Amino acid sequence: MLLHTTLFLPLAFALLSYLSGNRFSRIVSFVGSLLTLTSGVLLWYTFRKGGYEAIQISKAWISSPAISYALLLDGLSMALVGLTVVLVPLIILTTFKREVKRPAVFYGLLLLMQFGMLGVFVASDGFLYYIFWELALIPIYFIALIWGEGQDVSFRQRAIFKFFVYTLAGSLFMLIGFIYLYQHTGTFALQGLYQSKLDKAEQLWLFWAFFAAYAIKIPVFPFHTWQPDTYREAPGPGTMLLSGIMLKMGLYSMMRWLLPVLPQGVEFWTPYVIVLCVVGVIYGSVIAIRQDDLKKLFAYSSFAHVGLIAAGIFTLTREGMQGAVVQMIAHGVNVVALFFAAEIILQRTGTLNIARLGGIRHIAPRFATALMITVLASVALPGTNAFIGEFLLLVSAYTYNKWLAAAAGLTVILGAVYMLRMYQRVMLGDTTADTNNFTDLGKTETIVFAVIIVFIFLFGLFPSPILNMLENSVDMILALSFRTAL
């Protein structure tokens, strides 16, 4: 029941906020997201009380082809559902101080996207999952296209169009993969796919059908070039949705739909994939150093971080999986704070060009502290949430291959380089013509940062609720990923 309310409340409120018109849509959507949050928290509570026993719902929907309305909530799903229901109200809150044109549509789309993403995280029927997967894409396409902030409209249109076509192309590969699987196993059901008996040759190419979709969404090097421009051009809340939650769909799906379904394909391709991921970690970090655009800098930094998460997943170790999920949550929360900071700077100075900023710390100490803490979490200072994830991920990388781990470990240094360089140029020194009138954080802005900062330290010091919750799921995924072929 709670699973259903958590899933469908956003859909209901998407409609409601659209219907409530431009005057009330913001508050309606916010209330809706809070109700979803409440429902999600209660869901977590019952899930926890039930000893983290997976909750499954399956109802026949279409008999031929056999498609069912099937949901599964285990630790892995719960973690991402939790991330989604927490972030969406925060993201809505970030829009409170800004002018949003046609708010009824905007907030409707925002909640519709939440519905799609939540569906991805709980669907356990391949077809249903695919529908949710595509459903999540449409709202963000419009949000990015229509509410985008880039000055150059035609550039924005091209960038967002590319994002749409690129990810859609990836999804189509996945669709082909699902059709093939259905043909050979007669089912879309997750449990059925987990028992599929495909020979190695099939698994080898099927791997890429799924991996392409996920690698583009995450993105994994070299499928990332849509990302910086899209993050740059999308409006702040859109970028937060994309980077905070949506890219986790790809990482989550790897753990849910790729590793356990195609173990032999995974086994074969793992070395290549991990190398790509690690290349992405270094590549993204190195590029971030010299970025002059704040949002692009964060985009490349995020790209580097998720590369490490993907690498951890593919090590097929407990540390890697646990670290990956913990890091997905940490990254989701932290990246929202980073893009919110960028949004605040853009709203107040009209620029994201780092060279034109400076001296903000002096006139906006509260904002400076909030951003400093976010930066520290982003560079994974011990005691913050990202440290737990990064530590476990690097441990897993080390058990996989020392030298790859050493290469990936460079993120520890490079992350500090680009983040502190950014902080210094944006916040320290003397004010510039653009930052002279910078005002400090207002009330809602402070609340957003305060909530995030609490999360940063809470999960940095007490990660065990998440780790415990994940244990069953991780064990299951690992067992399935190592199941020997027929």
Added chain:
Amino acid sequence: MTVLLLIVLLPLAGFLLNAFWGKRLPKVVSGWLASAVVFVSFVLSAYYFAGFVSGTQTKIDADIYRWIQFGDLFIGFGFLLDQLSAIWLMVVTGIGFLIHVYSISYMHDDERFAQFFSYLNLFIFFMLLLVLGNNLLVTFIGWEGVGLCSYLLIGFWFKNQDYNNAAKKAFVMNRIGDLGFLFGMFILLTHTGTLHFSNLASIQPGVLPKWILVAVTALLFIGATGKSAQIPLYTWLPDAMAGPTPVSALIHAATMVTAGIYLVARTGFLYAQAPETLTAVASIGAATAILAATIGVFQNDIKKVLAYSTVSQLGLMFVALGVGAYVSAVFHVVTHAFFKACLFLGSGSVIHALHGEQDIRRMGGLKKYMPVTYWTFLISSLAISGIFPFSGFFSKDEILAAAFAHHKILWVIAMLTSLLTAFYMFRLLFLTFTGEFRGTEEQRHHLHESPPLITIPLIILSALATVGGVLGLPEFLGFHHWLKNFLSPVVAKSGAHAHALSHSTELALMGGALAGAIVSIAYSYILFVRGGALPVPEGEEKGITRLVYHKYYVDEIYEKIIVQPVMFLSDIAYRLLDRRVIDGLVNTSGRLSMIAGGQIRKLQTGYIGYYMMFMVLSLVAVFVYALLIRL
């Protein structure tokens, strides 16, 4: 345990109070509040310390809660208090308190007074965590936490981008070392399954393969080179002098930079099984000691001289560790904390009196204006130079003797370092305090001794620098070496240093070192007091002097071979590889497929409806397809 927790949490509480409400408090309140929490921590630490001294206190090693746990992995959050951590506890809270008090006066005119104290408290908190962690990961929280505070305090005056650069440099160079620390932990965790000191110590020698021991100790030592400013990661420390002087005294002389020594001493049982690493530790320590000492001879900034001296003295401590003389290293940490904190605070007193002047070429003759500062500075200089009976004499002598017993070359280098130290410290002293004042009339007019909040910590520290030697009186003269006895439960497993020297050799070494130091000081006196020599003005250095004055151009070399290539790579990767090559391929393949499907080409007109329809159609297609194969 509760009391122990209190020791750690009090400074954290102080930090939070000053961070949130400091601005609304009067300066006096916020400063004394910050000092008071550290003082209470000090008193509680002293309680434990006294317990250890009298033998009533036993080792505490307990987890407070389970931090990271799943599967076979378990890392607790807990504390370890034994004799080793107790000593650091005393130094950190004791000297920490004095420097807090000093800062109340020193920072009095700063508009961000409360913030300064909040950072100081935060530093103490992290330092205590570092020292008290019962496993490497808790220590690592403190380890990076003190790095953060160092960053925040070096760049405390953040309007100056040079200071910010120094702060960033410190953080990044520390991070390089920290990566070593992290990988040391990865290896331990993977191969032993634990990071707890007590579990690691209980692994029987011979169980772990050699390569693991060597790799782990080497990697942890890389961490130590970052934090304790050793080759090749030492260049951040001199730049760190950009921070307010109390920070230099507390963080960059007395406490944080000794964390590397602490780490090696704490994991000494691992190092004892990896003699290869110990050789590296001793070699790098010796090389750093002599390198920094030569640079110190030619510096003209009062704080820079002290900074290089710190790097050099830390090098000597690593020499001691490398030759297995753990007790001597810890001994020197303690005495060094006394006299170096005193020297830095003294320099602060001078800078304060001269309204920010730090160049010794524009000082001189301050003795008569600032007698307390002068006398305490003199005492500390005598101590660091190794003059009997000041504390440095005893601790340095032990290191020299241990180095001699281990390898003559180490001794030669350590000895040369000591001679140079005595020389440049007295060069500094003479140029600052004797002769005629070389500053402006305006400055001379305002010359004054510092207020009691500054001079009292100076007097206390110089007193400690004087008598600190009693902690470790030489055994070969029949004395009882208190510290060695005290630390024996902790360092026993690390192999007590093999002092195979005869009494006469020890005595000769001691006499030689003392005589050498006196000659150095005399030479300095002849040059700078009798001869009235002055350092040449900026830019007129010649030959080798020029090379050394410019710190062997190490910063410039790092800039050329590391920083600039990375920047270049960043540009190339972005402009060429990312935008042109990869994105170019993506765009091309996109365009090609558009052309290939002539119909689809229309989609590019931008009508989103088409895409939606396309997607819906594709979904429908699946249904139909699946339906067909069913039929």
